[in-house]
Amino acid sequence: MKLEKKDILKALENITVPGEGKNMVESGAVTNIQIFGDEVEVDVTINNPSLQARKKTEVEILKIIHKEVYEKAKIKINVKVDAPAAKPKTNEIKGKPIPGIKNIIAVASGKGGVGKSTVTANLAVTLAKMGFKVGLLDADIYGPSMPIMFDVANEKPLAVNIDGKSKMKPVESYGVKLLSIGFFTQPNQAVIWRGPMASKALNQMIFDAHWGEIDFMLLDLPPGTGDIHLSIVQAMPITGAVVVSTPQEVALADARKGVAMFQQDSINVPVLGIIENMAYFTPEELPDNKYYIFGKEGAKNLAEDLKIPFLGEIPLIQSIREAGDVGRPAALQTDTLTEAAFQEITRNVVQQVVNRNDTLPPTEAVKITTMAGCAAVKKK
Secondary structure (H helix, E strand, C coil): CCCCHHHHHHHHCCCECCCCCCECCCCCCEEEEEEECCEEEEEEEECCCCHHHHHHHHHHHHHHHHHHCCCCCEEEEEEEECCCCCCCCCCCCCCCCCCCEEEEEEEECCCCCCCHHHHHHHHHHHHHHCCCCEEEEECCCCCCCHHHHCCCCCCCCEEEEECCEEEEECEEECCEEEEEHHHHCCCCCCCCCCHHHHHHHHHHHHHCECCCCEEEEEEECCCCCCHHHHHHHHHCCCCEEEEEECCCHHHHHHHHHHHHHHHCCCCCCCEEEEEEEEEEECCCCCCCCCECCCCCCHHHHHHHHHCCCEEEEEEECHHHHHHHHHCCCHHHCCCCHHHHHHHHHHHHHHHHHHHHHHHCCCCCCEEEEEECCEEEEEEC
Protein backbone atom coordinates (compact mmCIF):
# COMPACT_ATOMS: atom_id res chain seq x y z
CA MET A 1 0.00 0.00 0.00
CA LYS A 2 1.26 3.45 -0.90
CA LEU A 3 1.08 5.90 1.99
CA GLU A 4 0.19 9.49 1.18
CA LYS A 5 0.56 12.65 3.23
CA LYS A 6 -3.06 13.76 2.66
CA ASP A 7 -4.33 10.51 4.19
CA ILE A 8 -2.12 10.98 7.27
CA LEU A 9 -3.36 14.56 7.70
CA LYS A 10 -6.99 13.49 7.35
CA ALA A 11 -6.48 10.84 10.04
CA LEU A 12 -4.81 13.32 12.40
CA GLU A 13 -7.83 15.62 12.11
CA ASN A 14 -9.57 13.15 14.45
CA ILE A 15 -7.25 14.09 17.32
CA THR A 16 -8.27 17.14 19.35
CA VAL A 17 -5.61 19.30 20.97
CA PRO A 18 -6.33 19.51 24.75
CA GLY A 19 -7.42 22.97 25.89
CA GLU A 20 -7.72 24.44 22.37
CA GLY A 21 -10.91 22.90 20.98
CA LYS A 22 -9.24 22.40 17.60
CA ASN A 23 -7.93 19.27 15.93
CA MET A 24 -4.22 18.64 15.65
CA VAL A 25 -3.99 19.74 12.02
CA GLU A 26 -6.17 22.83 12.32
CA SER A 27 -4.28 24.09 15.37
CA GLY A 28 -0.93 23.77 13.63
CA ALA A 29 0.39 21.20 16.08
CA VAL A 30 1.47 18.96 13.17
CA THR A 31 4.53 20.71 11.81
CA ASN A 32 5.89 18.12 9.37
CA ILE A 33 5.14 14.69 7.86
CA GLN A 34 7.64 12.60 5.92
CA ILE A 35 6.92 9.27 4.25
CA PHE A 36 9.52 6.65 3.24
CA GLY A 37 7.73 3.61 1.83
CA ASP A 38 5.80 2.14 4.74
CA GLU A 39 7.60 4.40 7.24
CA VAL A 40 5.95 7.60 8.52
CA GLU A 41 7.70 10.31 10.51
CA VAL A 42 5.45 12.88 12.20
CA ASP A 43 6.72 16.08 13.89
CA VAL A 44 4.30 17.49 16.47
CA THR A 45 4.50 20.53 18.76
CA ILE A 46 2.43 20.66 21.96
CA ASN A 47 2.14 23.24 24.76
CA ASN A 48 1.85 20.85 27.69
CA PRO A 49 5.35 20.01 29.02
CA SER A 50 4.30 17.01 31.12
CA LEU A 51 5.54 13.51 30.26
CA GLN A 52 1.96 12.26 30.43
CA ALA A 53 0.85 14.69 27.70
CA ARG A 54 3.72 13.65 25.45
CA LYS A 55 2.97 9.95 25.85
CA LYS A 56 -0.74 10.48 25.26
CA THR A 57 -0.03 12.40 22.05
CA GLU A 58 2.27 9.65 20.75
CA VAL A 59 -0.25 6.89 21.54
CA GLU A 60 -3.15 8.73 19.89
CA ILE A 61 -1.16 9.35 16.69
CA LEU A 62 -0.06 5.73 16.52
CA LYS A 63 -3.59 4.45 17.00
CA ILE A 64 -5.29 6.75 14.50
CA ILE A 65 -2.78 6.14 11.68
CA HIS A 66 -2.91 2.36 12.18
CA LYS A 67 -6.69 2.44 12.28
CA GLU A 68 -7.49 4.96 9.53
CA VAL A 69 -4.53 4.65 7.15
CA TYR A 70 -2.41 1.51 7.38
CA GLU A 71 -2.24 -0.90 10.29
CA LYS A 72 1.28 -2.09 9.46
CA ALA A 73 2.81 1.36 9.05
CA LYS A 74 6.07 1.94 10.89
CA ILE A 75 5.59 5.24 12.70
CA LYS A 76 8.13 7.55 14.31
CA ILE A 77 6.78 10.50 16.28
CA ASN A 78 8.86 13.49 17.31
CA VAL A 79 7.09 15.50 20.03
CA LYS A 80 8.42 18.99 20.69
CA VAL A 81 7.22 20.97 23.70
CA ASP A 82 6.62 24.66 23.11
CA ALA A 83 5.33 25.74 26.53
CA PRO A 84 4.24 29.38 26.94
CA ALA A 85 7.01 31.56 28.33
CA ALA A 86 6.83 31.89 32.09
CA LYS A 87 5.63 35.24 33.28
CA PRO A 88 8.47 37.30 34.75
CA LYS A 89 8.60 37.21 38.52
CA THR A 90 7.25 40.43 39.94
CA ASN A 91 7.21 41.70 43.47
CA GLU A 92 3.47 42.23 43.50
CA ILE A 93 2.23 43.85 46.66
CA LYS A 94 -0.38 41.68 48.31
CA GLY A 95 -3.11 42.65 50.71
CA LYS A 96 -5.67 45.42 50.90
CA PRO A 97 -4.21 48.96 51.13
CA ILE A 98 -4.88 50.75 54.42
CA PRO A 99 -5.89 54.40 53.99
CA GLY A 100 -3.25 56.77 55.34
CA ILE A 101 -0.51 54.17 55.84
CA LYS A 102 2.35 54.65 53.38
CA ASN A 103 4.97 52.03 54.30
CA ILE A 104 4.54 48.80 56.25
CA ILE A 105 7.66 47.06 57.58
CA ALA A 106 7.46 43.59 59.09
CA VAL A 107 10.10 42.83 61.73
CA ALA A 108 10.67 39.10 62.05
CA SER A 109 13.04 36.55 63.56
CA GLY A 110 13.56 32.90 62.91
CA LYS A 111 13.57 32.08 66.63
CA GLY A 112 12.55 33.66 69.90
CA GLY A 113 14.89 35.36 72.34
CA VAL A 114 16.98 37.29 69.81
CA GLY A 115 15.54 40.69 70.77
CA LYS A 116 13.14 41.19 67.87
CA SER A 117 10.56 43.11 69.94
CA THR A 118 13.25 45.24 71.56
CA VAL A 119 14.64 46.14 68.13
CA THR A 120 11.14 46.92 66.82
CA ALA A 121 10.35 49.23 69.75
CA ASN A 122 13.62 51.13 69.37
CA LEU A 123 13.24 51.41 65.60
CA ALA A 124 9.79 52.90 66.18
CA VAL A 125 10.90 55.57 68.64
CA THR A 126 13.96 56.43 66.51
CA LEU A 127 11.74 56.94 63.45
CA ALA A 128 9.47 59.14 65.57
CA LYS A 129 12.49 61.18 66.74
CA MET A 130 13.44 61.67 63.07
CA GLY A 131 10.08 63.31 62.50
CA PHE A 132 8.12 60.49 60.94
CA LYS A 133 4.56 59.55 61.86
CA VAL A 134 4.90 56.02 63.22
CA GLY A 135 2.52 53.19 64.05
CA LEU A 136 3.38 49.88 65.69
CA LEU A 137 1.20 46.78 65.55
CA ASP A 138 2.16 44.10 68.07
CA ALA A 139 1.33 41.04 65.97
CA ASP A 140 2.96 38.64 68.42
CA ILE A 141 -0.42 37.31 69.48
CA TYR A 142 0.90 34.68 71.89
CA GLY A 143 3.59 36.83 73.53
CA PRO A 144 2.69 40.52 73.28
CA SER A 145 5.33 42.72 74.90
CA MET A 146 4.88 46.21 73.46
CA PRO A 147 2.50 47.48 76.19
CA ILE A 148 5.25 46.87 78.76
CA MET A 149 8.06 48.23 76.56
CA PHE A 150 6.12 51.47 76.01
CA ASP A 151 4.91 51.76 79.62
CA VAL A 152 1.23 51.55 78.63
CA ALA A 153 0.35 48.13 80.06
CA ASN A 154 -2.64 49.58 81.91
CA GLU A 155 -3.99 51.57 78.96
CA LYS A 156 -6.94 50.58 76.80
CA PRO A 157 -7.67 51.75 73.23
CA LEU A 158 -10.67 54.05 73.11
CA ALA A 159 -13.50 53.91 70.57
CA VAL A 160 -13.84 56.83 68.14
CA ASN A 161 -16.51 57.53 65.54
CA ILE A 162 -15.09 57.86 62.03
CA ASP A 163 -17.54 58.49 59.18
CA GLY A 164 -20.34 56.87 61.18
CA LYS A 165 -18.30 53.79 62.08
CA SER A 166 -16.85 52.90 65.47
CA LYS A 167 -13.08 52.45 65.30
CA MET A 168 -10.34 51.66 67.82
CA LYS A 169 -8.05 54.54 68.61
CA PRO A 170 -4.46 53.30 69.08
CA VAL A 171 -2.69 54.07 72.34
CA GLU A 172 0.06 56.66 71.84
CA SER A 173 3.40 56.66 73.65
CA TYR A 174 6.67 58.46 72.82
CA GLY A 175 5.16 59.62 69.54
CA VAL A 176 4.28 56.09 68.41
CA LYS A 177 0.70 54.88 67.83
CA LEU A 178 0.39 51.39 69.25
CA LEU A 179 -2.05 48.46 69.21
CA SER A 180 -1.47 45.08 70.82
CA ILE A 181 -3.53 42.07 71.86
CA GLY A 182 -1.95 42.75 75.26
CA PHE A 183 -4.38 45.64 75.71
CA PHE A 184 -7.31 43.22 75.64
CA THR A 185 -6.02 40.44 77.94
CA GLN A 186 -5.07 40.22 81.60
CA PRO A 187 -1.33 40.11 82.44
CA ASN A 188 -1.60 36.52 83.70
CA GLN A 189 -3.96 35.38 80.92
CA ALA A 190 -2.57 33.07 78.25
CA VAL A 191 -3.85 33.53 74.70
CA ILE A 192 -4.83 30.03 73.60
CA TRP A 193 -6.24 30.53 70.14
CA ARG A 194 -6.17 28.55 66.95
CA GLY A 195 -4.81 30.23 63.82
CA PRO A 196 -8.13 31.50 62.38
CA MET A 197 -9.11 33.17 65.65
CA ALA A 198 -5.70 34.82 66.01
CA SER A 199 -5.91 36.01 62.40
CA LYS A 200 -9.35 37.50 63.03
CA ALA A 201 -8.04 39.44 66.03
CA LEU A 202 -5.15 40.79 63.94
CA ASN A 203 -7.48 41.84 61.14
CA GLN A 204 -9.59 43.77 63.63
CA MET A 205 -6.54 45.64 64.94
CA ILE A 206 -5.46 46.39 61.38
CA PHE A 207 -8.69 47.37 59.67
CA ASP A 208 -11.00 48.32 62.55
CA ALA A 209 -8.56 50.87 63.95
CA HIS A 210 -8.21 54.55 63.13
CA TRP A 211 -4.46 54.86 62.54
CA GLY A 212 -4.66 58.21 60.78
CA GLU A 213 -1.70 59.32 58.65
CA ILE A 214 1.27 56.98 59.13
CA ASP A 215 4.63 57.18 57.33
CA PHE A 216 5.93 53.89 58.76
CA MET A 217 3.88 51.08 60.25
CA LEU A 218 6.08 48.51 62.04
CA LEU A 219 4.78 44.98 62.58
CA ASP A 220 6.29 43.01 65.45
CA LEU A 221 5.74 39.47 64.14
CA PRO A 222 5.87 36.31 66.26
CA PRO A 223 9.11 34.32 66.10
CA GLY A 224 9.35 31.52 63.56
CA THR A 225 7.44 30.99 60.33
CA GLY A 226 3.80 30.09 60.63
CA ASP A 227 0.13 30.85 60.22
CA ILE A 228 0.25 34.37 61.66
CA HIS A 229 2.94 35.36 59.17
CA LEU A 230 0.88 34.12 56.24
CA SER A 231 -2.24 35.88 57.55
CA ILE A 232 -0.37 39.19 57.89
CA VAL A 233 1.10 38.95 54.39
CA GLN A 234 -2.30 38.17 52.90
CA ALA A 235 -4.04 40.95 54.84
CA MET A 236 -1.57 43.82 54.46
CA PRO A 237 0.45 45.25 51.57
CA ILE A 238 3.88 44.77 53.16
CA THR A 239 6.53 47.18 51.86
CA GLY A 240 9.39 45.02 53.11
CA ALA A 241 10.67 42.80 55.91
CA VAL A 242 13.54 43.14 58.37
CA VAL A 243 15.00 40.00 59.99
CA VAL A 244 16.64 40.17 63.43
CA SER A 245 19.20 37.61 64.60
CA THR A 246 22.02 37.16 67.08
CA PRO A 247 25.43 36.08 65.72
CA GLN A 248 25.22 32.48 66.99
CA GLU A 249 24.79 29.60 64.57
CA VAL A 250 21.53 28.34 66.09
CA ALA A 251 19.87 31.73 65.60
CA LEU A 252 21.39 32.20 62.14
CA ALA A 253 19.99 28.89 60.92
CA ASP A 254 16.49 30.06 61.84
CA ALA A 255 17.09 33.56 60.48
CA ARG A 256 17.97 31.98 57.13
CA LYS A 257 14.56 30.23 57.18
CA GLY A 258 12.87 33.53 58.02
CA VAL A 259 14.46 35.19 54.97
CA ALA A 260 13.49 32.20 52.80
CA MET A 261 9.87 32.50 53.97
CA PHE A 262 9.56 36.07 52.67
CA GLN A 263 11.31 35.16 49.41
CA GLN A 264 8.94 32.31 48.53
CA ASP A 265 7.00 32.91 45.32
CA SER A 266 3.70 32.61 47.19
CA ILE A 267 4.74 35.37 49.63
CA ASN A 268 7.29 37.42 47.68
CA VAL A 269 7.95 40.25 50.16
CA PRO A 270 11.21 42.18 49.64
CA VAL A 271 13.71 41.60 52.47
CA LEU A 272 15.13 45.01 53.40
CA GLY A 273 17.98 43.46 55.36
CA ILE A 274 19.26 41.74 58.50
CA ILE A 275 19.99 43.33 61.89
CA GLU A 276 22.49 41.70 64.24
CA ASN A 277 21.47 42.05 67.91
CA MET A 278 23.72 41.28 70.90
CA ALA A 279 26.70 41.59 68.54
CA TYR A 280 29.30 42.02 71.28
CA PHE A 281 29.67 42.97 74.95
CA THR A 282 31.78 45.86 76.26
CA PRO A 283 32.13 46.20 80.06
CA GLU A 284 31.90 49.72 81.51
CA GLU A 285 35.29 49.30 83.18
CA LEU A 286 36.90 48.21 79.87
CA PRO A 287 35.29 50.51 77.28
CA ASP A 288 37.82 49.63 74.56
CA ASN A 289 37.25 45.87 74.81
CA LYS A 290 34.73 43.87 72.81
CA TYR A 291 33.75 40.36 73.81
CA TYR A 292 31.91 38.37 71.14
CA ILE A 293 29.84 36.21 73.44
CA PHE A 294 27.54 34.77 70.77
CA GLY A 295 30.06 34.74 67.92
CA LYS A 296 31.46 37.42 65.64
CA GLU A 297 29.69 38.98 62.64
CA GLY A 298 27.45 35.96 62.10
CA ALA A 299 24.47 37.97 60.85
CA LYS A 300 26.70 40.15 58.68
CA ASN A 301 28.16 37.05 57.03
CA LEU A 302 24.66 35.61 56.56
CA ALA A 303 23.53 38.81 54.85
CA GLU A 304 26.49 38.64 52.49
CA ASP A 305 25.81 34.97 51.81
CA LEU A 306 22.14 35.65 51.00
CA LYS A 307 23.01 38.81 49.04
CA ILE A 308 20.73 41.04 51.09
CA PRO A 309 21.67 44.26 52.95
CA PHE A 310 23.26 44.19 56.40
CA LEU A 311 21.51 46.95 58.33
CA GLY A 312 23.85 47.15 61.31
CA GLU A 313 24.68 45.72 64.72
CA ILE A 314 23.50 46.39 68.25
CA PRO A 315 25.83 45.62 71.15
CA LEU A 316 24.80 43.64 74.21
CA ILE A 317 24.17 46.47 76.70
CA GLN A 318 22.47 46.06 80.06
CA SER A 319 20.68 49.41 79.78
CA ILE A 320 18.80 48.25 76.65
CA ARG A 321 17.22 45.43 78.64
CA GLU A 322 16.56 47.67 81.65
CA ALA A 323 14.97 50.36 79.47
CA GLY A 324 12.59 47.83 77.93
CA ASP A 325 11.61 46.51 81.34
CA VAL A 326 10.70 49.97 82.69
CA GLY A 327 8.85 50.97 79.52
CA ARG A 328 11.18 53.57 78.05
CA PRO A 329 13.00 52.27 74.92
CA ALA A 330 16.76 52.77 75.16
CA ALA A 331 16.98 54.71 71.88
CA LEU A 332 15.28 57.63 73.67
CA GLN A 333 18.44 58.15 75.69
CA THR A 334 20.62 60.87 74.16
CA ASP A 335 24.36 60.84 73.50
CA THR A 336 24.73 57.13 74.15
CA LEU A 337 26.19 54.20 72.22
CA THR A 338 22.69 52.73 72.11
CA GLU A 339 21.14 55.82 70.52
CA ALA A 340 23.94 55.94 67.91
CA ALA A 341 23.51 52.26 67.05
CA PHE A 342 19.75 52.55 66.55
CA GLN A 343 20.09 55.79 64.58
CA GLU A 344 22.47 54.12 62.14
CA ILE A 345 20.24 51.06 61.74
CA THR A 346 17.11 53.18 61.32
CA ARG A 347 18.76 55.33 58.65
CA ASN A 348 19.78 52.15 56.83
CA VAL A 349 16.21 50.81 57.02
CA VAL A 350 14.85 54.09 55.62
CA GLN A 351 17.41 53.99 52.79
CA GLN A 352 16.40 50.44 51.90
CA VAL A 353 12.75 51.53 51.79
CA VAL A 354 13.83 54.32 49.42
CA ASN A 355 15.58 51.78 47.20
CA ARG A 356 12.66 49.39 47.36
CA ASN A 357 10.09 52.05 46.42
CA ASP A 358 12.29 53.25 43.54
CA THR A 359 12.59 49.79 41.96
CA LEU A 360 9.40 47.93 42.90
CA PRO A 361 5.70 48.85 42.81
CA PRO A 362 4.91 50.41 46.20
CA THR A 363 1.73 50.39 48.24
CA GLU A 364 1.43 54.06 47.36
CA ALA A 365 3.83 56.12 45.28
CA VAL A 366 6.08 57.51 48.00
CA LYS A 367 9.44 59.20 47.85
CA ILE A 368 11.64 59.28 50.95
CA THR A 369 14.77 61.38 51.25
CA THR A 370 17.16 61.31 54.19
CA MET A 371 18.63 64.60 55.37
CA ALA A 372 21.17 64.74 58.17
CA GLY A 373 19.65 61.88 60.06
CA CYS A 374 16.15 63.13 59.40
CA ALA A 375 13.82 62.34 56.51
CA ALA A 376 10.77 63.63 54.74
CA VAL A 377 8.05 61.60 53.08
CA LYS A 378 6.49 63.06 49.97
CA LYS A 379 3.92 61.74 47.54
CA LYS A 380 5.23 61.42 44.00
